[in-house]
Amino acid sequence: MTTMNRRQSIAAAGGLAVASLAGGAATAQTPDRKMGYAIVGLGYYAVNVIMPQFKNCQHSKLVAVVSGDPEKAKRLAAEYGLPKRGIYSYDNYDSIKNNPDVDIVYVCLPNSMHAEYTIRAAKAGKHVMCEKPMAISSAECEAMIAACKQAGKKLMIGYRSHFEATNLEARRLANSGAIGKRRYFRSEHGFVQRDPSKWRLKKALSGGGSMMDIGIYALQAARYMTGEEPIALYAHEQTDKNDPRFTEVEDMIEFELEFPSGVIASCMSMYSANQNHYILMGDQGRIELEPATRYTGNRMWTGKDGRETEVTSPPGPGSTQFAGQLDHLVQCIRENREPIVGGEEGLRDMRLIEAIYRSAREQKRITL
Numbered sequence: 210m211t212t213m214n215r216r217q218s219i220a221a222a223g224g225l226a227v228a229s230l231a232g233g234a235a236t237a238q239t240p241d242r243k244m245g246y247a248i249v250g251l252g253y254y255a256v257n258v259i260m261p262q263f264k265n266c267q268h269s270k271l272v273a274v275v276s277g278d279p280e281k282a283k284r285l286a287a288e289y290g291l292p293k294r295g296i297y298s299y300d301n302y303d304s305i306k307n308n309p310d311v312d313i314v315y316v317c318l319p320n321s322m323h324a325e326y327t328i329r330a331a332k333a334g335k336h337v338m339c340e341k342p343m344a345i346s347s348a349e350c351e352a353m354i355a356a357c358k359q360a361g362k363k364l365m366i367g368y369r370s371h372f373e374a375t376n377l378e379a380r381r382l383a384n385s386g387a388i389g390k391r392r393y394f395r396s397e398h399g400f401v402q403r404d405p406s407k408w409r410l411k412k413a414l415s416g417g418g419s420m421m422d423i424g425i426y427a428l429q430a431a432r433y434m435t436g437e438e439p440i441a442l443y444a445h446e447q448t449d450k451n452d453p454r455f456t457e458v459e460d461m462i463e464f465e466l467e468f469p470s471g472v473i474a475s476c477m478s479m480y481s482a483n484q485n486h487y488i489l490m491g492d493q494g495r496i497e498l499e500p501a502t503r504y505t506g507n508r509m510w511t512g513k514d515g516r517e518t519e520v521t522s523p524p525g526p527g528s529t530q531f532a533g534q535l536d537h538l539v540q541c542i543r544e545n546r547e548p549i550v551g552g553e554e555g556l557r558d559m560r561l562i563e564a565i566y567r568s569a570r571e572q573k574r575i576t577l
Contacts (some may be wrong), residue, residue, distance in 0.1 A: 267532075376507070392437055394430075396475075
């Protein structure tokens, strides 16, 4: 999955727009026009993380919001200077097809709603950015991919770490041979989820617990830092079902991945402890990130057997990982190429997550 060509594609995402292909959509024929995003779901991540990032984008702008709370939608529309035609409810969501300002729909809803609103966006003739995990089953992922292909629209999954400068530099170092032959990877990702009323703790909405929410970062990092796809895995769950937070979903899940080269990855996700870390060890050194995948403040060290040298990474594509992500999809639309983290990437993760859950449930090693 991780190659120098892919890294070059990432870097290109932050550059200037390239003239669109002849015969493309009308919106793609104006390279200097910022493409418009509609944000679907006005929860914390959308409002406090994604929406403020449009000021950092070169090729993207916010043009619409979709919410079940009309007052919240009106307030945010006023704050961002959006016209009345840029305010939608879930009931009139499909009429977004009639709004030429909207080129891309960004689905920031609970996991179980990703498939429905992605498919409806594609049918409305819009490109789609969808938050991770892509859906709550591989079958839903496949349906999302098929809907976007049928509509001739791009589908990208919100894997922001692929646009984060520290992670990009870590991948470059690993691929360069700086630590020799890769041998072992370890990652722990977790935070304390205290409120049992949160949608993430309701299986019907989330599809699962910490694995779906924060464990996916460890899974992704294992794949992009090794540059391989796992061939087998084993998982173990530890959850206190007497804890009111975890009556429906898992707390801690540990999983081990085996890769074709012989690399072993040991990963942990959890909702009962705070951690954000990964380390890749080679036969000539190591690369360590802590924190590894936060919104800001990620740090990296290299060394033989410890944190000997702190590495300051170069800027990534875009002024932030979020701006890089938002603009990358615009570039892919203009140049008619597939996003580096398209629907197939989300599907791969979902198939692995299903295998992790199966392994933990059946308490056995799963060959992939």
